[in-house]
Amino acid sequence: MSEIILCACKKGHKISEKSVSDWKEKLDAAQLSYTFVEDLCGSIAKNEVQLGDLVKGKEPVFIGCQPKAMKNLVAKISSNDVPNTFQFYNAAESSPEILDDKEIQKGAPKTIKYEHDWKPWYPVLDYDLCTSCQKCMNFCLFGVYALDDDGMVVVENPANCKDLCPACARTCPSNAIVFPKHHESPIDGGKGELPIFDGGNFLNQIQQSQDVYKLLANRRKTSGIALMKDQLSLADKEREACKNKENNKKD
């Protein structure tokens, strides 16, 4: 038995109103039972939704933003890995035919509301890719990331994240950071890869070097050459902007 979960991205408008209403219309017309989630990011971050409430032993079909984004969001509330019986579809890019081979109960839709002011803008980590290198953690000035007991990087304080800032995702050498509400692929979990920043791979060089002092001296010698790569430069600017906003708030 499948259970449909339709997210409307109330706070991020990542999913167009039209595709949400199209889906609702078709599901209602077929009298299929489904769960309408106003904002999956929000409900998960606020701990207002448990996986059990959503799927109750059924095979869930999530319809919403980028499949990769939703999958990693769901992983946050799933104590084990996300089972491969879970399916994720982009609302705008898929049609109700995907339900053809599924067994779905008839009935009235349920709604999970999201009624907070806070816009749930925060990163989710794709642990298939994340190596816990801690670059994001060190880059973020606002304490979004932390290490858990096993030394894994986790999104500890999603609410500390600054609206619209995806800077840490650009510093990730594994492309493991997804901002579900970001407007661009691949940071939103869509196709493509960010150019990997090598920064001269300076930190790796330090870790492997037998003579760190020599490395520092060489860095100094070549510092006239601009080492800044586009992605890191952009990340730096985005972060700077967040910091300034924060400081202005304090003033």
Added chain:
Amino acid sequence: MALVHMDDSEFIKNMIEKQLIKIENIVPQTEIELRQLRKSIADFLEKRNLIPPLQQAELFRIAEEYLNYHPEYEVYIKTILIIINNYVWQKEVADIPFDRRVLLLPKCVRNSESCKASIDELGLLCAQCGGCKLDNYIQQAETLGYHVIVSEGTGAVSVLLQSGQIECVVGVACLDSFERSFPLTLQQAIPSIAIPLFNSDCKDSKVDESWLSEVLQLKSNTNNRFRPDFRHSKKMVDTWFENVYLNKLFPALDGSIQIANKWLQAGGKRWRPMIMLSVYQALSNNEIAVNESIAKLAIAVESFHKASLAHDDIVDNDTERYGAASLLKEHNSAIALNTGDLLLSYGYQLIAESELEPVKIQQLLKTASHGHQKLCLGQGEELAWQNQHKMPSVAQIMNIFANKTAPAFEVALKFGGIAASASDEVLLVFEKYSHALGLAYQIKDDLEDFNPDKLANDIAALRPSLVLAILNEKLPGRLDAYFQKLTDNSNGHAKEIYKMARENNAIDEAKSFLEDYKNKAFESLSALSNTSIKILLFRLLNKILPQQ
């Protein structure tokens, strides 16, 4: 660099509750006030013989005492902790050549409007355009020979510090930033001086320039002091285990000797010889005067260790060691036993041939034989419990651990100490340190092995486990059934026991034992008056028991 997470100290907590600390404004705001505060602290510390590194708790104690005399400075507690730590390290920093020092400057000193510098992973690559004060600081430091890094936050810097190669740090940062980086410099026991920024709001930051300039120029006349560096010691130790050298000592004319020499070379870490060598160098304050006597003693220490491993593998029926076949597997138990015995003879032969003064040889023999006896007594006690199918009490487990693990450290440390003519006081510190470190190390090992997968084997083999012993004391009798019926369903039992241990906080209690002994090991070092050896043992402790 001095600071501590505030919740680490009851003292600070109380002060916050009493609203004695105003978090916003904790650095004196003028150069004159800062100078007065430094002077006042220096006067207070002058007569105390403080040897770095100091632990957090010691720093707090001293700060508290200082504030008893100067309650008017209470609001500056964080700055005071920094200044005390600076004072303690000052002499050490002055001994380190300029070109082995790193100056860390904060990015926020730059003019954020006009700065055109590019950045890399480590931080800002200053264009030295003169648009802000960074240019001046960098010039002064680089003219002296410093390596300068303009960074932000602590991330990139922590990678640098963790490399274990940085010998000295002068850091300028805000108090918040020091709080984060302190645990790291503490762990690495890196000689360091910290200068707090006047402000903490991450922009257009200002630093006390005269203080910075004074610190940058710190310089003593002695440059040749021994500075512990494990990688360096490792290189030297490795040469002693090369074929050429070993075959000179023990010509491989005979099959048994060939097996023994090969086993002696196996496994790459060589912790014990490295510890021995570093201790010797630290105490004799000399990197160069390592002679053949020291090489022989280092090989002796490793021979004793390898002998015990050969025998252990027989007892535990282990077929693998260092990712390869154990002696037991490669040959058989009789050969493994014989090789172990042969290696014991190597150890005693090398002590005899070390050509040290007779009184030192006597001390070495006493240390080695004492270590062996403890090891055997610990093992014997463990075997006795296993035969009775019972789990020993917590106190008994501790006794077993102390006997089985402490000698490994104690023999290596004392060999280095004896060779360097260490005093009885220093040797006594080694004993206390090894005892605490050995216990902590074994508890850590125990905790790592305490998971449902490994537990099944451990229960089946009735291996003494601290967690199990704690659980057994909490739930008397409940575990007996598991220990008596070892063969049936040990996997299922393991899961049940693991759950019980979690629910009854047995794991957490074992963790607090670990912390206790780690602290005891740190505390044992306070009796040392030689900075090099204190730094060395501090670093060793943090290497063997890294912060969780």
